[in-house]
Amino acid sequence: MKDELAGALAAEEAAIWAYGLIGVHLREGAEQDQARAAEDAHRVRRDDLVEQLAALRAGTAPTPAGYELPFPVTDRATALKLAVQIEDGVAQAWRTVLPVTESTQRADALSALTESAVRATKWRKLARLTPLTLIFPGRPTA
Template identity: 60%
Template sequence: MTPRTAPAGPAQALAEALAAEYAAIWAYGVIGVHLTEAARTAARSAEAAHRARRDALILQLNDSGAAVPADRAGYALPYPVTDKASALKLAVEIEERTAGHWRAALPHTTGAERNKALAALTDCAVRATRWRRTAKVTPITVPFPGRPA
């Protein structure tokens, strides 16, 4: 999922970030089965982080009276994930895409909401960097996390 248009306001921006969190959780189910040892542990940790962010967003949107988008039964992967290399590539991509949704939410939020969005963007950027390092991809960092390439 990549942000297509600018969200109309904070609730819409956060709903789009929630949809990205749903997709990230689903993707980590596919990613994890192709990894072993430390990488599998990292995938479980990443999935747990996305689940926590999802749960917090659902509560936040619900408490504010905003519409909470439903999760889908499944998501289309951008390419087949059949081995460790493709799983690591997807882990980087899912973190970058999710970071993009959080980056898109920043101008539509203020105060505590903005701090949460920035923390989420940062978390995704750090995980993407770690996945790039694990995959031995260079450069391991990007100048503007969450920005389309």
């Protein structure tokens, strides 16, 4: 279970980092608020995971020295595209936590997966990407 939680932590860290870049390219107001709310949600999940891993006496993996963007983020369109990709990635990380947890811990992981899937849909809507949803959110795409 440590590995899965550590994977979720890495995904949440990456999301927090990415939203720092995404926000500045979005329209002021509702769009930037949405990015800020997403970043806050990822911070809460991150802090929670750090605590859980500490309780497991698992050292948290060192934060990588630098992240590499999958593509240059230069404008609103690429920022929205990155937001979608980030949320899809976080959903994948949390999905792997489901089989290795039970009861409330699993319910918590499912909430994280679900919230990422919903946020990805919100970003797709703003980006006018179709379809708005994935068939199996969190399932790795082959």
